[in-house]
Amino acid sequence: MGDRFYLPEHLHNAPPFLKILKEYRNVIPFPDHLMEHLKRPLPVYFRINTLKTSIDSAKKLLEKEGVEFLQTEVAEVVKVTRHDHSRPLLSYHLGYIYPQALSSCLPVLALEVNPECAVLDLCAAPGGKATFMAQKMSDEGFLVANDRTRGRITSLLANVKRLGITNTIVTQGRGEHLCLPCTFDRILVDAPCSGQGKYRIDPDSGTVKHEVIGKTNLPAIQKALIKRAFDILKPGGILVYSTCTLNIEENEEVIQFLLEKRRASLMPIDLPLQGQPGIISFRGKEYDEQIRLAKRFYPHEIDSVGFFIAKIVKGAPEKATP
């Protein structure tokens, strides 16, 4: 394949993200396109909150406010092509819109919630996915939105309130040890991650923007979260594990861990955006064949934040509850 993933000489002592990209050159499709794509700013998307307004009515108000946008593959999401960020939007204050990456809506679509469901969002703050789930449930059923940190809960509460949601109970606790008095039909684990899917490269200096290098053992936290979530899932219930990172250790390896520890099966994911299959072989390690059913969404293929999504059922796949 050769070194298609060109790394300029001055970046040979590059920060981890660029090194990771270099290492992943064989698993990322068109890696040189990705490199070019990351030099562009992240596009802005608005999700329309159909609990408070119709899609048409929200679009009309956005147009009136001078926002130009394009419809995306997801009916509720528009891509903003022009918007004066210095002007506050009435649409926002009315709770008609939620600024949210297109790919960030995909785990919710994969979870297939409905108004009959008992749903848990284990790492819910700031609430983009939790509020979209409430919307997809027509604000019926019930949703427990949990997060660990008080500071992040504040933004979750503000968003649940602004979007006018009534079916949500907000809780605060460590997801790994969360003790709730019931089990759930659907659980979303949008795990804390290194966020590599959001990184951008400064076109002038070639350095990575938004990169956070910490010492937290993220895979250990992610494994504990997914195991706990699986244990409080009803038999036949669906668990979606997602991250906004490309890192295999935080994605496929976490799923592999669950498959080894519990009787879990992966399910195919049907989404309006095309993704790449999960990776089953890397650095000499072989992962379970089922992991192919997971999806990787790369920034240059979907023009949004990179994402990893795996859909897991408790028990045999054909026994998933509707």
Place this chain on the structure above:
Amino acid sequence: MPRLLRERQRKLLLDFFSERFRFPRQVFDSFEMFAFSRQAFLVRRQARRIDWPQRAFVRCGLPFARNVAGFLKPTTVFVQRFGGHARKNVLPLNLETVTGLCRNGEISLPLLSKKVQVPGYVIVSMDRHFLGVALALEENRLMCRFPKAMKQALERIIP
């Protein structure tokens, strides 16, 4: 922990929304009402299917009314979501008037007392968007009761 409202307290709130704004009572049928702090919250009935975790609990549902100086006031978020059901004391205003209301905090509106019952809270709408509540007073006075962030947004809509 929030306290489930007793039937008598629930009726009090339903009477208020029904008499002041002519909300159909069915709007509230699928909700439980809870009191927490000085606010009343609407929570979907299905959410009562579980015992809520006492230690981890932070909040439930949508705040829909609060007690302000002994009077009930609908919350902005409730009005924005459910305002379309109100049939009385809804005040449609144009953008210029709304902006003026936000900038000055209070305006004088000709014939206000003919359009809505004074004194009391009214629901303010603009182009069929339900913005929030204002306080209508005698002598055609209308006082803005929008949240600060919303007021700032509306003030800046017209440069």
